[in-house]
Amino acid sequence: xxxxxxxxxxxxxxxxxxxxxxxxxxxxxxxxxxxxxxxxxxxxxxxxxxxxxxxxxxxxxxxxxxxxxxxxxxxxxxxxxxxxxxxxxxxxxxxxxxxxxxxxxxxxxxxxxxxxxxxxxxxxxxxxxxxxxxxxxxxxxxxxxxxxxxxxxxxxxxxxxxxxxxxxxxxxxxxxxxxxxxxxxxxxxxxxxxxxxxxxxxxxxxxxxxxxxxxxxxxxxxxxxxxxxxxxxxxxxxxxxxxxxxxxxxxxxxx
Amino acid sequence: xxxxxxxxxxxxxxxxxxxxxxxxxxxxxxxxxxxxxxxxxxxxxxxxxxxxxxxxxxxxxxxxxxxxxxxxxxxxxxxxxxxxxxxxxxxxxxxxxxxxxxxxxxxxxxxxxxxxxxxxxxxxxxxxxxxxxxxxxxxxxxxxxxxxxxxxxxxxxxxxxxxxxxxxxxxxxxxxxxxxxxxxxxxxxxxxxxxxxxxxxxxxxxxxxxxxxxxxxxxxxxxxxxxxxxxxxxxxxxxxxxxxxxxxxxxxxxx
Amino acid sequence: xxxxxxxxxxxxxxxxxxxxxxxxxxxxxxxxxxxxxxxxxxxxxxxxxxxxxxxxxxxxxxxxxxxxxxxxxxxxxxxxxxxxxxxxxxxxxxxxxxxxxxxxxxxxxxxxxxxxxxxxxxxxxxxxxxxxxxxxxxxxxxxxxxxxxxxxxxxxxxxxxxxxxxxxxxxxxxxxxxxxxxxxxxxxxxxxxxxxxxxxxxxxxxxxxxxxxxxxxxxxxxxxxxxxxxxxxxxxxxxxxxxxxxxxxxxxxxx
Numbered sequence: 174x175x176x177x178x179x180x181x182x183x184x185x186x187x188x189x190x191x192x193x194x195x196x197x198x199x200x201x202x203x204x205x206x207x208x209x210x211x212x213x214x215x216x217x218x219x220x221x222x223x224x225x226x227x228x229x230x231x232x233x234x235x236x237x238x239x240x241x242x243x244x245x246x247x248x249x250x251x252x253x254x255x256x257x258x259x260x261x262x263x264x265x266x267x268x269x270x271x272x273x274x275x276x277x278x279x280x281x282x283x284x285x286x287x288x289x290x291x292x293x294x295x296x297x298x299x300x301x302x303x304x305x306x307x308x309x310x311x312x313x314x315x316x317x318x319x320x321x322x323x324x325x326x327x328x329x330x331x332x333x334x335x336x337x338x339x340x341x342x343x344x345x346x347x348x349x350x351x352x353x354x355x356x357x358x359x360x361x362x363x364x365x366x367x368x369x370x371x372x373x374x375x376x377x378x379x380x381x382x383x384x385x386x387x388x389x390x391x392x393x394x395x396x397x398x399x400x401x402x403x404x405x406x407x408x409x410x411x412x413x414x415x416x417x418x419x420x421x422x423x424x425x426x427x428x
Numbered sequence: 429x430x431x432x433x434x435x436x437x438x439x440x441x442x443x444x445x446x447x448x449x450x451x452x453x454x455x456x457x458x459x460x461x462x463x464x465x466x467x468x469x470x471x472x473x474x475x476x477x478x479x480x481x482x483x484x485x486x487x488x489x490x491x492x493x494x495x496x497x498x499x500x501x502x503x504x505x506x507x508x509x510x511x512x513x514x515x516x517x518x519x520x521x522x523x524x525x526x527x528x529x530x531x532x533x534x535x536x537x538x539x540x541x542x543x544x545x546x547x548x549x550x551x552x553x554x555x556x557x558x559x560x561x562x563x564x565x566x567x568x569x570x571x572x573x574x575x576x577x578x579x580x581x582x583x584x585x586x587x588x589x590x591x592x593x594x595x596x597x598x599x600x601x602x603x604x605x606x607x608x609x610x611x612x613x614x615x616x617x618x619x620x621x622x623x624x625x626x627x628x629x630x631x632x633x634x635x636x637x638x639x640x641x642x643x644x645x646x647x648x649x650x651x652x653x654x655x656x657x658x659x660x661x662x663x664x665x666x667x668x669x670x671x672x673x674x675x676x677x678x679x680x681x682x683x
Numbered sequence: 684x685x686x687x688x689x690x691x692x693x694x695x696x697x698x699x700x701x702x703x704x705x706x707x708x709x710x711x712x713x714x715x716x717x718x719x720x721x722x723x724x725x726x727x728x729x730x731x732x733x734x735x736x737x738x739x740x741x742x743x744x745x746x747x748x749x750x751x752x753x754x755x756x757x758x759x760x761x762x763x764x765x766x767x768x769x770x771x772x773x774x775x776x777x778x779x780x781x782x783x784x785x786x787x788x789x790x791x792x793x794x795x796x797x798x799x800x801x802x803x804x805x806x807x808x809x810x811x812x813x814x815x816x817x818x819x820x821x822x823x824x825x826x827x828x829x830x831x832x833x834x835x836x837x838x839x840x841x842x843x844x845x846x847x848x849x850x851x852x853x854x855x856x857x858x859x860x861x862x863x864x865x866x867x868x869x870x871x872x873x874x875x876x877x878x879x880x881x882x883x884x885x886x887x888x889x890x891x892x893x894x895x896x897x898x899x900x901x902x903x904x905x906x907x908x909x910x911x912x913x914x915x916x917x918x919x920x921x922x923x924x925x926x927x928x929x930x931x932x933x934x935x936x937x938x
Binding site: 454455456457458459460478479480481482483484485486487488507508510511512514515517520524527528538539540567598600 | 684685686687688689690714717718719721722723725726891913915916917919920923924925926927928930931934
């Protein structure tokens with residue numbers, strides 16, 4: 174840090190168990206990836222190559238090397254695995270991850286119909302050799318999942334071997350745990366947190382208002398995902414109470 | 429491509445006749461332009477220097493050289509030519525294009541009143557030595573053009589020598605073929621496509637929902653424009669069904 | 684400029700007294716800062732390191748060196764000083780500015796309660812050795828300040844030694860001089876301008892529609908702030924009438 178300020182909220186450091194930030198890279202160049210780690214390597218815990226961008230990104234090996242040398246694990250968007258599963262190409266997906274030395278994997282069913290038992294089998298199988306993030310929630314705004322079901326799905330997926338469960342929001346932050354307007358379904362989130370330890374959940378929260386809401390609810394070290402590269406430093410200031418939105422929230426009046 | 433996936437939609441390659449993407453550069457630095465072509469040279473068919481940015485951009489020659497060496501043609505935003513026309517400086521505009529070795533030109537009347545016959549004369553004259561894109565639609569949200577008129581204007585401009593007609597949307601995607609909310613005027617688009625071959629039209633579609641709408645209507649190889657540099661790889665995944673929005677749309681169930 | 688166009692509005696050059704642009708840097712890398720000045724050093728008059736990002740930005744000295752060598756003064760977001768004041772660490776803030784050779788300072792009370800007399804004392808004290816920008820307006824959308832009060836606050840702060848007063852809008856452009864929708868509180872702005880010379884005010888105007896509104900009201904050389912790095916060249920085209928929004932506004936019909 175560049176200077177001293179009293180009474181800042183305690184913030185976890187890397188390697189973090191809580192207070193994780195997952196950034197979505199949806200097509201950075203190698204040099205842009207270098208720029209990102211040059212300012213944010215201490216604030217980014219995991220990077221997702223959004224949806225199927227890994228397929229169309231040139232110089233992918235070089236970009237992965239940049240993230241690897243910064244000590245940041247990378248995984249492919251869950252949609253990519255769905256693309257392989259629905260084509261009966263799961264074995265190819267395993268080879269693909271081996272080829273690119275990918276140790277983290279997202280298992281989701283946001284775009285395809287996948288019986289939950291089968292999803293849990295994938296989670297379980299992959300968890301033997303990878304760190305698994307499983308995602309709950311549909312990308313289809315019309316598929317409303319009631320709270321008890323969210324909880325049941327999350328519990329089962331954690332039991333199946335998921336390291337974290339991701340609460341779906343898309344890049345737009347307008348489905349899953351959010352209404353179409355981007356507003357948090359606060360009752361849903363609170364019910365989930367009553368049943369599942371927050372440290373096991375990674376909340377997708379692309380919009381600032383969403384990040385603020387979660388930080389106020391669950392503290393500086395809430396796990397947040399789908400952060401855009403340009404917003405990772407601003408997010409860090411929200412966590413530390415160094416931005417108007419959370420300045421007073423965190424402040425212990427000096428003695 | 430970085431790996432194999434079965435049953436992807438067929439995608440045209442460069443040099444493309446259909447499935448074009450036009451990117452709007454509204455002020456990239458030389459190095460940012462290098463970054464862009466390093467990830468997207470195979471997905472970008474044309475670059476527009478948005479509105480009058482060519483006037484205020486330093487190191488313009490160097491940036492043009494980056495795009496030229498990547499084999500991507502560049503043209504100045506139509507608004508710039510309107511700025512010259514309304515000042516009776518059209519001859520200066522010709523010299524300007526010569527000076528910067530610009531072979532593509534947009535002829536538009538989105539911001540000035542230009543009798544259609546005169547617009548077509550410009551198209552015709554320029555088409556002798558340049559590749560002309562002519563734009564139909566006003567930037568003024570209050571100027572509603574009825575469908576039969578869109579069709580008539582487009583037809584006449586193609587006959588006058590335009591290589592493609594561009595359907596106006598602005599950078600904001602909220603006029604022309606879209607409502608103020610960004611929603612597609614779907615009846616208008618369908619009427620246009622009933623009369624004019626889609627391959628002759630470049631649809632401005634800056635927002636993801638607009639891109640998805642056109643891809644679902646007209647396929648992976650629809651011509652789309654006003655794509656922001658950061659969205660060109662995500663657009664490619666939409667075209668290929670590698671993102672939730674189009675994953676099922678394109679899928680042929682494996683045999 | 685890359686070519687000649689007749690009848691453009693007169694635009695001030697650096698060092699500017701009016702027509703200032705303040706850019707908000709909320710976490711650029713050193714190389715991204717280099718990119719920014721390579722295209723926009725002539726159009727950026729001041730750079731603000733947004734809110735508390737100065738605390739969490741690595742290689743801060745190097746980034747400041749980039750801006751310094753481009754001749755662009757930098758200041759820390761007013762929220763950062765508020766963080767120091769509310770902790771009784773104002774002396775530390777002075778040392779911090781000395782350490783990083785920061786000669787401009789923003790004094791604000793957007794997030795904390797600060798008696799106005801005390802705020803003016805800070806302005807006065809700091810104005811002895813720094814160039815002071817003081818900000819009027821709350822970041823809290825519920826705190827509506829009536830026009831007469833805006834005017835009184837601005838006048839007093841200018842008298843206390845502020846070089847410019849900033850009219851608050853946040854990064855989102857949705858509080859202070861704007862409604863929650865981003866629409867300008869036009870009556871408020873006009874009342875302010877009736878009492879305070881426009882050259883003493885820096886209007887935060889992050890959204891294009893807001894920039895257009897102020898340019899149409901007060902001309903090409905209105906002072907505007909909270910411009911994002913990617914929007915500084917587009918803003919310059921708005922000031923010059925080289926974009927549809929202001930093309931006709933500025934045009935003197937050729938003789």
